[in-house]
Amino acid sequence: xxxxxxxxxxxxxxxxxxxxxxxxxxxxxxxxxxxxxxxxxxxxxxxxxxxxxxxxxxxxxxxxxxxxxxxxxxxxxxxxxxxxxxxxxxxxxxxxxxxxxxxxxxxxxxxxxxxxxxxxxxxxxxxxxxxxxxxxxxxxxxx
Amino acid sequence: xxxxxxxxxxxxxxxxxxxxxxxxxxxxxxxxxxxxxxxxxxxxxxxxxxxxxxxxxxxxxxxxxxxxxxxxxxxxxxxxxxxxxxxxxxxxxxxxxxxxxxxxxxxxxxxxxxxxxxxxxxxxxxxxxxxxxxxxxxxxxxxxxxxxxxxxxxxxxxxxxxxxxxxxxxxxxxxxxxxxxxxxxxxxxxxxxx
Numbered sequence: 001x002x003x004x005x006x007x008x009x010x011x012x013x014x015x016x017x018x019x020x021x022x023x024x025x026x027x028x029x030x031x032x033x034x035x036x037x038x039x040x041x042x043x044x045x046x047x048x049x050x051x052x053x054x055x056x057x058x059x060x061x062x063x064x065x066x067x068x069x070x071x072x073x074x075x076x077x078x079x080x081x082x083x084x085x086x087x088x089x090x091x092x093x094x095x096x097x098x099x100x101x102x103x104x105x106x107x108x109x110x111x112x113x114x115x116x117x118x119x120x121x122x123x124x125x126x127x128x129x130x131x132x133x134x135x136x137x138x139x140x141x142x143x
Numbered sequence: 144x145x146x147x148x149x150x151x152x153x154x155x156x157x158x159x160x161x162x163x164x165x166x167x168x169x170x171x172x173x174x175x176x177x178x179x180x181x182x183x184x185x186x187x188x189x190x191x192x193x194x195x196x197x198x199x200x201x202x203x204x205x206x207x208x209x210x211x212x213x214x215x216x217x218x219x220x221x222x223x224x225x226x227x228x229x230x231x232x233x234x235x236x237x238x239x240x241x242x243x244x245x246x247x248x249x250x251x252x253x254x255x256x257x258x259x260x261x262x263x264x265x266x267x268x269x270x271x272x273x274x275x276x277x278x279x280x281x282x283x284x285x286x287x288x289x290x291x292x293x294x295x296x297x298x299x300x301x302x303x304x305x306x307x308x309x310x311x312x313x314x315x316x317x318x319x320x321x322x323x324x325x326x327x328x329x330x331x332x333x334x335x336x337x
Contacts, residue, residue: 110178110272111272111273112177112180113181121275122273127315127316
């Protein structure tokens with residue numbers, strides 16, 4: 001079981017622009033253009049799903065299940081979306097996304113050199129994110 | 144201020160006991176405030192040296208006040224007048240009140256007699272800050288350097304204080320060293336003290 005549960009991670013701002021992208025699996029590597037397209041596509045789908053939903057007060061798609069992957073999405077109150085493409089049936093991704101959101105609030109939003117809604121280039125965020133993903137991997141292997 | 148309504152009224156402000164302090168403030172609140180301080184100052188300057196100087200000046204005002212307060216509260220209105228004592232005062236008392244812990248280390252410079260260094264593995268003000276590559280060696284610890292300078296200068300030890308990133312082997316993050324270079328007169332006085 002060499003591959004981790006999570007394949008890739010996206011963070012998109014409230015207007016659908018990709019502000020962070022990270023690849024983790026060797027399979028399914030996407031180039032920059034594809035990841036940008038995927039990010040804005042997901043943003044629109046998420047918005048449409050809110051309007052199409054038969055239940056009132058729907059916040060959008062949380063989980064998309066496909067044959068070969070699961071896509072978990074977490075939307076913060078300000079509209080920033082965190083979504084991860086994972087192995088099918090991967091557990092605890094919602095928790096992981098919330099932890100990543102926490103890292104974002106700490107190491108991106110409290111950084112005076114970060115401009116809101118712009119691509120994230122923060123060394124500390126990268127460092128701590130790598131640690132969290134690594135920990136998640138270890139926990140997964142231990143299971 | 145919270146609970147101010149319940150406080151006992153004193154006719155004379157000097158009769159009022161000085162608050163014990165030591166209450167902690169939210170780290171997040173501080174981090175956001177500090178972040179805004181840096182951002183505001185960034186809009187007011189056009190080069191990095193100037194930004195560093197402005198942060199240092201902001202810290203200087205804190206240092207001057209902290210010295211006054213702590214001499215009264217912790218030292219019974221006595222102020223250190225020896226070089227090593229004032230450095231230890233900063234390293235332990237000031238650091239503890241401001242950052243909740245004693246500084247990681249206090250060393251004397253190996254090359255110059257008049258240089259001292261206070262090092263911190265993870266400076267509190269830098270906890271959430273990643274300096275972009277294009278800003279070079281800029282360190283927001285300049286604010287803390289300003290605090291140290293404020294304490295020293297008001298205690299009668301004029302010095303030049305700067306903050307630097309120093310890489311540590313086997314660690315991804317560099318530590319921050321506050322370099323203190325005392326003015327000549329301070330060392331001369333110290334020599335006379337014997």
